Amino acid sequence: MIEAQLSLPRRGFTLGVSLRLPARGVSALFGPSGCGKTTVLRALAGLERAAGRVALDGEVWQDDATRRFVPTHRRAIGYVIQEAALFPHLDVQGNLAYGERRSGAGRGRIALDPVIDLLGIGPLLQRRPDTLSGGERQRVAIARALATRPRLLLMDEPLAALDAKRKAEVLPYLDRLHAEAGIPIVYVSHSIDEVARLADHLVLMDAGRVQASGPLADMLARLDLPAAFGDDAGVVLDAVVGARDARWQLARLDVDGDSCRLWTRDQGLPEGRRVRLRVLARDVSLTRTPQTGTSIGNQLRGTIEAIADDDHPALALVRVRVGSVPVVARLTRRSAHALELAVGLPVWAQVKTVALME
Numbered sequence: 416m417i418e419a420q421l422s423l424p425r426r427g428f429t430l431g432v433s434l435r436l437p438a439r440g441v442s443a444l445f446g447p448s449g450c451g452k453t454t455v456l457r458a459l460a461g462l463e464r465a466a467g468r469v470a471l472d473g474e475v476w477q478d479d480a481t482r483r484f485v486p487t488h489r490r491a492i493g494y495v496i497q498e499a500a501l502f503p504h505l506d507v508q509g510n511l512a513y514g515e516r517r518s519g520a521g522r523g524r525i526a527l528d529p530v531i532d533l534l535g536i537g538p539l540l541q542r543r544p545d546t547l548s549g550g551e552r553q554r555v556a557i558a559r560a561l562a563t564r565p566r567l568l569l570m571d572e573p574l575a576a577l578d579a580k581r582k583a584e585v586l587p588y589l590d591r592l593h594a595e596a597g598i599p600i601v602y603v604s605h606s607i608d609e610v611a612r613l614a615d616h617l618v619l620m621d622a623g624r625v626q627a628s629g630p631l632a633d634m635l636a637r638l639d640l641p642a643a644f645g646d647d648a649g650v651v652l653d654a655v656v657g658a659r660d661a662r663w664q665l666a667r668l669d670v671d672g673d674s675c676r677l678w679t680r681d682q683g684l685p686e687g688r689r690v691r692l693r694v695l696a697r698d699v700s701l702t703r704t705p706q707t708g709t710s711i712g713n714q715l716r717g718t719i720e721a722i723a724d725d726d727h728p729a730l731a732l733v734r735v736r737v738g739s740v741p742v743v744a745r746l747t748r749r750s751a752h753a754l755e756l757a758v759g760l761p762v763w764a765q766v767k768t769v770a771l772m773e
Contacts, residue, residue, distance in 0.1 A: 416472060417442070417567065417599060421458050423465035428623040430454050430465065435628075438472050440615035441593050441600045443631075445607065446643070451623040452603040456569050459601065460494055461487040471567055493560030493568045493598075497576045499552035501544040507555050508540040514562030530561045533595060534588050549577050550584035557592065568600045574609060589613055607647045611635070611693050612772040619643055636741040638723035638732045641696065648732070649695035650743055651772075656688045668692055668769065674738025677713050679769040691772045696745035698768040701733060703754060705763050713766035717742065719758055722751065735764045742766070 417436040422429065430451045436442040444452040457463040461476065461484070469477040476485040501510050515527060531537050534554045544552055553573055560568060573589075574582045586609075593600070593613055604610055610617060610631070617634040619626045627640055632651055634640065641648035657669035659681055666681040668690065677692070684690065705714055717737035725732050731751045733744045742764050756762070 416470075417459075417601070418468070418470045419455070419459060420467040421455060421465040421469070422467055423454060423458065423463065425451065425454060425623060430458075430623040432620070432623070432625050434618065434625065436599070436601065436618070437616055438599045439597075441602050441613050442616040442618065443602045443604055443610045443614035444618045444620055445604055445610050446620035446626075448605055450620045452605075452620055453571055454623075455620075456571050456601060456603050459567070460492055460569055461485065461490055491564075491566040493563050493565035495553075495557050495560050495568070495570045495573045497572050499544070499549075499556035501552060501555060501559070503544050506541055506543050507536060507547075510544070510555060510559050511540075511562045514559040527562055530558050533591055534558045548581065548584075550581035553577065553581075553585055554588055557588075561596065561598075565598060568596075568598050570600060570602045572603050572605070574604075574606070586612065607644050611651050612691065632741075636734060636743060638721050638734055638743070641732055641743070641745075642726040645726075646697060647695060648743065648745065649693060649698070650741055651691060651693050652740060654690050654692050656684050656686050656690060658686060666771075668771070671738040671740045675715060675740045677715075677766060677769045679771055682771060693770040693772055694742060694766055695768070695770070696732060696743040698766060699735075699742055699744035700765045700767070701735070701744050701746065701750075701754065701756065702763045702765060703760075706765065709765070711765045711767055713769065715742065715764045715766065717762060717764055719756060719760045719762055722756060722758060724748075735762060737764060 416438050419434045422431050432455060444455060446452055454463055458465040459469055466479055475483055476490050477483060511527060534557060536554055536558055539551055574585060602613060614631045617631045618628045627634060635650050652670045654668040654670045656666055658667040664681045665678050668677045668679060715737045717735040719733055720736045721734040723732045725745060729747055730745055731748045733756060735742045744764060
């Protein structure tokens with residue numbers, strides 16, 4: 416468990432957060448620029464001297480009540496920022512060796528060779544940073560952070576300085592890091608796309624405060640939070656590739672066995688592969704009866720379990736339970752009135768688009 420109670424005056428607001436984050440997977444700090452996300456990360460690292468307490472799996476790094484404060488260099492952390500900040504006079508191998516020298520004896524769970532393989536930087540070892548692309552430099556920076564054999568990896572918007580092409584280059588490696596490294600990660604971002612793809616736990620922040628915190632799937636299905644996600648409100652679901660249709664180049668994603676099956680374009684993944692998918696509220700419509708003569712192939716029978724006002728007075732959000740799976744639809748209040756939607760009513764959710772995050 417990662418525990419933090421932090422207080423620190425900042426320009427415009429006072430940071431005041433209390434966090435209990437799982438000591439596995441990716442915990443994302445999400446919110447608008449200037450809301451305090453980076454300050455929390457720096458306080459976890461000991462780079463900002465906030466008042467309060469910080470502990471990792473019972474090891475106390477800061478406790479003002481007992482006047483304990485472990486300096487940054489003695490905390491078992493890796494830290495990755497927007498800019499790779501590699502040593503320009505060292506090649507990639509030299510930068511990694513520097514990270515190894517920073518690791519304490521017996522610390523951590525990762526050897527360097529698997530890190531090199533995990534991040535695909537083997538061919539880069541003899542190159543200097545100024546010969547690398549932005550995406551390559553960031554992968555090397557992540558590898559150097561892992562070379563310290565940390566117990567906690569802190570990542571401060573590591574893709575923010577990259578263009579769309581370079582982000583697409585790095586994201587698959589972050590997926591692998593998430594799946595294979597076995598180190599808890601606290602990931603700062605104001606990109607809901609990155610959060611939806613990578614995170615397991617979500618902390619929603621605004622003006623130095625935690626608005627809400629919990630498992631990603633639960634947080635995204637809440638109807639009191641979509642204003643924070645804007646047009647990208649929707650749910651994230653774990654699925655299995657259940658079947659592939661070679662004729663039409665489609666794949667069936669089984670989210671909840673027979674009760675929730677969604678078709679999307681085939682990306683060549685084998686049957687049985689576990690995947691994560693995203694269904695945006697704007698891509699879901701509701702009907703009282705199953706439809707024929709429609710181009711929407713994904714029609715899911717479910718029951719309305721909640722209705723809430725959206726951020727704009729013309730819109731409403733409706734959460735539909737399909738088996739054990741929540742799906743959120745955004746529609747006009749006029750449509751909700753015309754359909755006489757109410758909690759407990761059986762409906763059909765028509766899913767126009769499914770984004771496979773692979």
